[in-house]
Structure formats: structure tokens, C-alpha cells
Amino acid sequence: MQEKVLYAMSALFDTPDAIIQAAESVQKAGYKKFDVNTPYPVHGMDNAMKLKPSTLGYFAFIIGIFGAIMAVAGMGYLTGVDYPNVMGGKPFFALPAFIPITFEVTVLSASVATVVIMIAFFFKLPNNSHPVHNTEYMKNVSDDKFGVLVEAKDAMFDAAKVEDLFRSLGASRIIPIYYDLEDIRTVGNIFRPKFVLFLAIVVFVSAGLTYGVLNRLLFIPPFTWMVYQPRVNAQQKSNMFADGSGMRNPVDGTVARGWMPYRYSGKPDEAGLNLVNPLIPNTHTLDLGKKNFDVYCSPCHGYLAKGDSRLRGQFPNPPTLHSDKVRNWTDGRIYAVITDGQNSMPSYSRLVSPSDRWAVILYIRELQRALNAKQEDLK
């Protein structure tokens, strides 16, 4: 047996002005539980209804603050306690670096909380039914009419009096809204079996389709994926070659393009006899030489190559490059030292390119001459 209960008395008006006036009058008459429904937002309605500002903002604020605290605490724990690691010289608790993420988490939690709270608390989910759903009144106010309704729950409610008020305001239609207690309990609940079944089917079908497309369909030729092509990873055993190594050494007697092998490895004297500096001293080559010398050689040899190391005993001090020995060496002999290293001095062949090495040597020659100037140099 269905039980019909009066939910509200409602009235329809034809113009926005009429609904504003009606809202004002209903509010002035002292009704508290009343509502206005219009097809689009009508300006000045909040004022006419004397609506208080929504409390949703407070929820958003609280959850936002909570998000900010969680973000700072999370990052602080991670970088300061769980995995303390110096990054870019920053302290473990580097607040300025946390600001972007804190901001993002604050905004994210506040906005997600706003939506969830709005749906769960304000719209009373899981109940998605409302007495005005599927009524003449709702059909009109969601189309071209403006409606106001006074709920039967209102302390002052008296159907006849509300009807009189509506009539005096010039309502075009007055409709009582009834609702069905049984409906609210069954139809309105989103957890009713039929709906849950529907939801489950939607979830399974869409998950299945997504899986099928992303994991099966897209791997059927002609789709090919570079990451899954046959290849040899670094350090991985290869079945291609008998020795199990994925890479091949250059064939004996061949030289890679653009690369000149160094012939005098371990034979500095031979290098000194055979290698000739291909560069001539000019502003460009001397600048290049000074730049490389200052960066790669001066920490040990000193800016003037006097052997005054800046490493303060962390590395054996080299001899001066102004000795007669080095001054009498050919460029090729110095080239051999830079390329191969000498005793405790390591090779600089990885850091200084061949042409930069020759430029460095021109610069060393300049230093040698500057610190050993002869009378005739002044002429």
C-alpha cells in the first residue's frame, strides 16, 4: 500500500521579476523552509531569499589546511628522517623547495573535499531521490517557468494560507507536491540491488575493454612497440655471438671515423721526436690554451706553471714547467705528458681534446717566455 505525504505547496511564475518578488514575500511572511527553482541563475535571488553564505567554504578551508600540513610533514619526514640525503646543498628540511608541492596538495585536497562533501553531506548520498523529482513542478521550472515552494515541514505551514499567499502574488499555477515514503526508501537509494548490479556491469565491462585494448589489441601487428623489440641491454648476455658479449671490438687494423689513435702511448721520447704542434700562436689559440690550462692544469701547476699547487698538500706538488728541461722539450714531448700522464700525474686525454692540448702547449710556451724574458725580447 503506497503512502502519499504532502511534501510542499509550490507555485509557478512566468517572469524572473515575479519570482524575485515572490521569494521576498515568502521570506517576509516568515517561512523558513522554502526554496526557489529557476531554469537559470536569477540575479539577486540570494538577497531576496535572505540566504546565508554556504558553509562549504569552511570545510574546504579545513581540509586544505590539513592537506598542507600533510604535505609538509610528508616531505619533511621523507627528506629529513626516512632518506636524509643532501640534494643541491639544501638542508634536510628545505621549506622553500617544499612550497610548490605544498601548494598543489592544498589545492587538490581542498577541491576534492569540496566535491565529496557536497555530494555526501549536502546532497545526502547514497539517497539520490528528492520529492520534487519527476513532478509537474520540476518539469516546468527546468524549462521556462520560475517556481517557489514552501515545505510542509515548516513550523508555520498551513496549506490554505500558503495557497492564499501564492495567489495574492499572482502565481500562474499552484501545485501541491506529494511524495511516496516507499519511493524514498527504495527508488532513491543508489545501493538498491538493480543499480549496484548495473554499476558492477559498467565497471567490469569498461575495465575489461580497457585491459583488452591496452594489453592485447595494441600488441597485435601492425602495432609494434620499440621497448619490446629484440635488443641487448647493457651488461646483458647476448646469444648472438659465441663469446656472449653484445658488443664487438673494432676489427684489427681499423680506425673509427673521426678518431685518430695515439701512436706513441708509453713512448714519450718518440712522441717528442715525431709530433709537431699543428697550431700557431695567435689570440684565438692562446686564449683557448689559457682557458684549458687554467681549468685543467693550474690547480696543480699554478696559474703561472711555477708548480705552486692550490691543492695544499692533497696531491704531490709538480715541478715547475719553467725548468730548462721542459723549456728544451719539444711540443710533442709535452703532448706526450698530457696524453699519457707521467708518474703521479694522470692522463688528461679524456678531459682535454687533442687540439686543446696543442693550444695548452702554446700557452705554456708563452708563460715560459714571459717568465724568462731575455734582453732581446724587449726590442
Ligand code: HEC
Ligand atoms: C692533479 C695534479 C696535476 C694536474 C691537474 C696536471 N698535472 Fe702536470 N704534473 C703533475 C705532477 C705531480 C707532475 C710531476 C710528475 C712526475 O713525478 O714526473 C706533473 C708533471 C708535468 C709535466 C712534466 C714536468 C717535468 O718536469 O717532468 C708536464 C709538462 C705537465 N705536468 C703538464 C701538465 C699540463 C699541460 C696539465 C694540464 C693539461 C697538467 N700537467 C695537469 C700534476 C698535475
